[in-house]
Amino acid sequence: MDNQKVIIFDTTLRDGEQSPGAAMTHDEKLRIAKALEKLKVDVIEAGFAMASPGDFEAIQTIASTIKDSTVCSLSRALEQDIDQAAKALRQANSGRIHTFIATSPIHMQHKLCMTPEQVIERATLAVRHARNLIDDVEFSCEDAGRSDIDFLCRIIEAAINAGATTINIPDTVGYALPHQFGETIKTLLEKIPNADKAIFSVHCHNDLGLAVANSLAAVVNGARQIECTINGLGERAGNASLEELVMAIRTRKDSLNLTTNINTLQIVPTSKLVSGVTGFPIQPNKAIVGANAFAHESGIHQDGIIKFRETYEIMKAEDVGWNTNRLILGKLSGRHAFRTRMEELGITFRDAEELNTAFAHFKSLADKKTEIFDDDLQALASDVRNQQLEEKYSLVMLEAGSSTSMTPKAKLVVSINGKETAVTSEGDGPVDAVFKAIEKIVDSRAQLTLYNVNAITSGTDSQGDVSVRLEKDGRIVNGSGADTDIVIASAKAYINALNLLDHRPRKTHPQTGTV
Template structure:
């Protein structure tokens, strides 16, 4: 395809997506996601905000060193320290980008920055020049662009392009725009700015009014050639434009949009499952493209039509986006080679043989309980294995729960605390509540339970349950994950995983602070 017909896909799941409360990822989890995004042929991976914390810096650095076929990007405010830290994190990248930004709307300049427009322009130009001294690929964003004055945007964009910015991002930071208005803004900027042809125009839309994808596509129609988006639409508040919806709309309606992407769409569903598993944010069943019901037909009229001719009610195939591309079902007679091969196909690799052996042992245990093991089971099993491997202070030895009609449930738990066996028991309003209280009697974390979520991974009464437990303590929020065919055990695993993450005390500052 010609450069003018290609839309660059800029994935910000690891940066903006991670800003969702409770969605923080560990360094290893970020690496797994980044490798999946690379496998999907994402053009630019925004790996984090290098100055936000030491953890974010190390994640950006690790991803920059591991990813070879996508550009790795770090966000930075228009401040010297931010830019220098981003440059340091990207030092060993095969292809790196610094993405610097400053607010340009009257309300942000007056109340947040407390700066005059001339000062904002000067700082933006200085930031771009400093970034260009460190790296060739510099992107500049006008924060809150959808509420900024058009004349001022033209002025600042012209100057930052002269300073060396090669991508100009127009974010709808608060999800305020509507498609016709947003397209008009993009079109006006491209037409009015004298050196607009020296930069690629990008958009980054939030979903506060449910218009992020519509606004992004309208902008593409107006000349934008980069779209910033996230897997599953993950992001703070109502989220970001959904990558899978953007990509499949471009592919399905090429007749209207006239553009293409380089994305391998068969990797969309594996990426969606990975993000859901890592963050603990389940995908709603009716979510476009990746929801469980996205290609389901229950209406008799629809079923009849699809049986006669698929395109009567389907505008794309499930296989196009990665549903059911391989129906190999593993079981207790499956060997290590088949196990490893299927996980490779799902985008999951193991850093060491010990990690593979641990996961395979858990697979065999699961196969004794469950006749057929599906892809969803494997992804949950791997997440559970890694959660257990990351555990240090607390480990579950045994759990016994008594629950009977008319009686208060009782849980008895035995845990290893730094290698020493400790026991406790507690009553609760239900078996899970009793188990959590017994664990807390040992841990004494004083953490507040913010979320308890259970998802059946596959159909059937022998399905694994995947549990997410979100704990908050002293301003820190962590997600614990656990999976088991016994939902009480899965819940205990998730709670203990969260406790170990709190104990690790990895600080992550919010990038906007």
């Protein structure tokens, strides 16, 4: 292996999906996996096979579809988990089992209720069992950031002897500081006798906003794989952001002297796809992929940019995919041109019926907008897929209005298992009135914990992309909806969230083993 190359291990589909409400459908996971392959990600962690039948099936489909990236499944250090992961990866062109166990005193004592010796024994057995099923095995020391360094040396040496080809050092709770974490990696590589027999990896969480800094400190000190997610998605404050890591390595090659295989032109398109699928908007000032990342308002900055771009820009917007692709199609355009552009965006259709449905939505949108952008098409595809899920609830009709002199009202018709019910409600605004009207019909008793609106493109005719997060009995889902009318988009998002609450299965959490 080229010692200057950093392996990019993307866990958007596994750790990223553990963000509250970020669960993805089977088709959405496949779309993102294809985008990650196009991005030239080295390893795609497709999920946790033991978590649910849905996760197993998604990993199985991704493993049989993806050819240019290694497909990985997470598993606890349990034989049944490992067997399930191997089964899901059976058709993979290149597969990896990623097994883990906690190694910090607080986790071993309070979560596992195991002694250090028992943990080493369990880890060794797990790695050996996995290696009997597949050649590529990764072993993780959960909560390594708070683990005793001598114990880490012992368990990692044992895991490598048992057959682990990659050793992951996670800062599971985002506790580490860059100088400390870098020193940990350096010490492990120096003290472990067989460290040269495995690639060392890091998986950093962003609880203190240091995930990217900690990951870079690790590779400076010898780690050669970084585990990260698109947009920094992940549990709590998220994971290290793939786009920030890759562009830091590329932009500061003078200092880091490292490389990746990533096709940076696909960074922005992939970022937008993940944002649209999960309903997690990208903050405008987000590095690399935020709307303001390459925007300059200050007169001094604008003058400098005009005279010489490098005065205020350290990288080119085009290098990360900020070229605005515009699809010049209208209501007279044919379905062939529509399908071709969708395929170029990585969006394919199951059959002619789904293509016809999407094309009809496109024509309807073309009646409302003079220009259709790629972002519109991504949103359209998500909207069509949402509507084709097995729906208990669907929106049939909506009328809503507001006035400076009248209380906003909404009248709508909702279908529940094919039976239509009409209702009228008032609210503090038209959206509030719509949500109250829906609740009058369905009585879900779910708590609305997030309502977010983003313009998909620029201009007053832009589609609004609405995210609605509902919580009920400990379950959290994100519903999404898009329309040029924000009120209609809001109703779609709320109903989509209700359908997800009704149908989405619970999954085992990989760290706790509970649902």
